[in-house]
Amino acid sequence: MAIATFKIWRGNASGGKFVDYTTEVEAGMVVLDAVHRIQASQANDMAVRWNCKAGKCGSCSAEINGRPRLMCMTRLSEIPLDQPITVEPMHTFPKIKDLVTDVSWNYRVKERIKKFAPKPALADGTWRMQQADIDRVQEFRKCIECFLCQDVCHVLRDHDLHDEFIGPRFLLYNAALEMNPMDTENRLGDLKDSGGIGYCNITKCCTKVCPEEIKITDNAIIPLKERVVDEFYDPLRRLFRVFS
Amino acid sequence: MSSIDVPLRNGGFGTTQRKDNWWVEPLLVFLGFSAFIVYSTWAAMQNAHYTFGPYLSPFYSPLLMTEKPGWWPAFMPFSAAMLILWAPGGFRFTCYYYRGAYYKAFWADPPSCTVGEPRKSYWGERSFPLIMQNIHRYFLYLALVFILVLTYDAFKAMWFDGHFGIGVGTLVLIVNPVLLGCYTLGCHSLRHLVGGRADEMSKSPVRKQTYDCVSCLNRRHMMWAWFSLFWVGFTDVYVRLCSMGLITDWRIF
Numbered sequence: 304m305a306i307a308t309f310k311i312w313r314g315n316a317s318g319g320k321f322v323d324y325t326t327e328v329e330a331g332m333v334v335l336d337a338v339h340r341i342q343a344s345q346a347n348d349m350a351v352r353w354n355c356k357a358g359k360c361g362s363c364s365a366e367i368n369g370r371p372r373l374m375c376m377t378r379l380s381e382i383p384l385d386q387p388i389t390v391e392p393m394h395t396f397p398k399i400k401d402l403v404t405d406v407s408w409n410y411r412v413k414e415r416i417k418k419f420a421p422k423p424a425l426a427d428g429t430w431r432m433q434q435a436d437i438d439r440v441q442e443f444r445k446c447i448e449c450f451l452c453q454d455v456c457h458v459l460r461d462h463d464l465h466d467e468f469i470g471p472r473f474l475l476y477n478a479a480l481e482m483n484p485m486d487t488e489n490r491l492g493d494l495k496d497s498g499g500i501g502y503c504n505i506t507k508c509c510t511k512v513c514p515e516e517i518k519i520t521d522n523a524i525i526p527l528k529e530r531v532v533d534e535f536y537d538p539l540r541r542l543f544r545v546f547s
Numbered sequence: 548m549s550s551i552d553v554p555l556r557n558g559g560f561g562t563t564q565r566k567d568n569w570w571v572e573p574l575l576v577f578l579g580f581s582a583f584i585v586y587s588t589w590a591a592m593q594n595a596h597y598t599f600g601p602y603l604s605p606f607y608s609p610l611l612m613t614e615k616p617g618w619w620p621a622f623m624p625f626s627a628a629m630l631i632l633w634a635p636g637g638f639r640f641t642c643y644y645y646r647g648a649y650y651k652a653f654w655a656d657p658p659s660c661t662v663g664e665p666r667k668s669y670w671g672e673r674s675f676p677l678i679m680q681n682i683h684r685y686f687l688y689l690a691l692v693f694i695l696v697l698t699y700d701a702f703k704a705m706w707f708d709g710h711f712g713i714g715v716g717t718l719v720l721i722v723n724p725v726l727l728g729c730y731t732l733g734c735h736s737l738r739h740l741v742g743g744r745a746d747e748m749s750k751s752p753v754r755k756q757t758y759d760c761v762s763c764l765n766r767r768h769m770m771w772a773w774f775s776l777f778w779v780g781f782t783d784v785y786v787r788l789c790s791m792g793l794i795t796d797w798r799i800f
Contacts, residue, residue, distance in 0.1 A: 369564030369661050389564045394661075433749035457657040462669040484746045501673030505647035508660035521735070521765065525643050529684075529739035536681040 308387040315400050335374035350400040361449030366391040371451040371512045393454040412469050420488040436484040443479035445515040452509035458502045468499035471509035478523035491534045562663035569659040576652035591628035596790040601704045602716045604786040609696045638686035643735045684736040697724040713799045723782045730771035733764025
């Protein structure tokens with residue numbers, strides 16, 4: 304059994320501070336286990352959001368040693384224990400209490416995105432699609448909405464452009480709809496304007512933090528950027544559309 | 548239990564709670580790109596030592612003209628490389644991988660993930676000048692032509708005074724279009740154009756197969772970008788050193 308020190312951010316919307324907690328840790332523990340142990344033994348009033356402890360609910364998003372991660376999927380064996388481990392709430396969202404942030408902005412953004420608009424059903428009253436056509440979309444459907452990608456995105460995190468940029472999570476969501484072979488809606492104008500896809504400068508931070516290992520930048524954002532180029536920035540395509 | 552007052556907000560340039568050596572990657576990218584830019588600019592300005600026997604430096608290929616044309620501005624030094632290098636240079640400059648890399652390494656926007664930035668204002672690629680990055684696909688079309696040209700150069704490098712032969716330089720010139728091909732054919736824009744733009748790729752098996760091939764190369768786009776960048780520079784160095792008589796081009800047969 305080893306001893307580890309955790310510097311956990313304690314506070315609320317009006318401010319806070321890092322508080323040091325020293326606790327025993329054992330083989331196989333994850334950061335969330337240690338936080339729970341501290342909560343149970345030293346800080347009963349510490350707020351932490353969690354649910355499945357299996358990396359599937361996306362609730363326990365936090366920043367561990369400065370890296371956005373799920374607390375339940377971060378093994379202590381991956382972290383050097385000879386120095387304090389910092390645990391902070393996500394920077395991009397308003398703080399509620401301690402490690403809990405208000406992520407409701409994401410739900411408001413999602414409401415603005417044009418919904419799935421299916422093609423008319425086939426003569427037999429059904430819709431059919433090929434697996435090959437839906438492979439791309441299924442990768443995007445792995446998203447657990449932990450919002451770590453939103454947290455790490457510097458456009459939101461450092462530049463606070465929440466009103467102008469929907470963030471990687473919702474570019475991914477748009478990609479899932481746009482690439483769906485059954486969908487008929489066109490979201491490219493929204494992506495260019497209110498979605499602010501041009502703000503993304505392809506740093507791939509969102510891809511690096513995704514716990515589901517979705518290739519957000521390569522498979523969703525860049526393909527969407529290319530579709531936006533097709534629609535708005537490619538002069539030959541625009542000319543072709545004029546004469547066709 | 549002890550505590551220190553630290554407000555949770557994003558601090559200034561370089562501030563982060565990260566404990567790893569986050570600065571190593573952007574530093575290496577900065578040094579790598581800078582070295583290439585400095586060398587390629589110098590080499591392009593020389594207008595000399597770009598051929599040796601059947602070998603032609605990729606910085607000067609295609610060799611459109613060797614003499615200064617009449618329309619060339621008098622104040623500008625002439626080099627055959629300057630006529631063509633803008634095309635592959637533009638392709639790399641607007642490449643999605645390179646963009647992400649140099650925004651971090653040269654502009655610190657951000658320096659690395661979750662590391663504080665030096666400035667608050669940010670326009671992204673929404674407005675001029677970076678909105679021009681959207682012409683990447685046009686540079687792609689040119690880059691595809693360059694691969695054909697460089698492949699022809701590699702073929703020519705097998706013929707010494709009309710006789711077939713293979714020298715070390717031949718191998719160097721063969722590897723060059725192979726690496727450039729792996730980089731260019733894994734381009735994100737090409738991936739979109741060959742199939743990614745369609746929602747129902749299965750309707751055309753050829754399109755699906757092409758998309759899968761480009762996607763396969765695209766998964767290692769960063770690696771091919773660096774390998775091809777290094778090799779195109781190395782190829783010029785090799786031809787230059789041979790031309791200057793500083794090294795011997797060994798004939799294999």
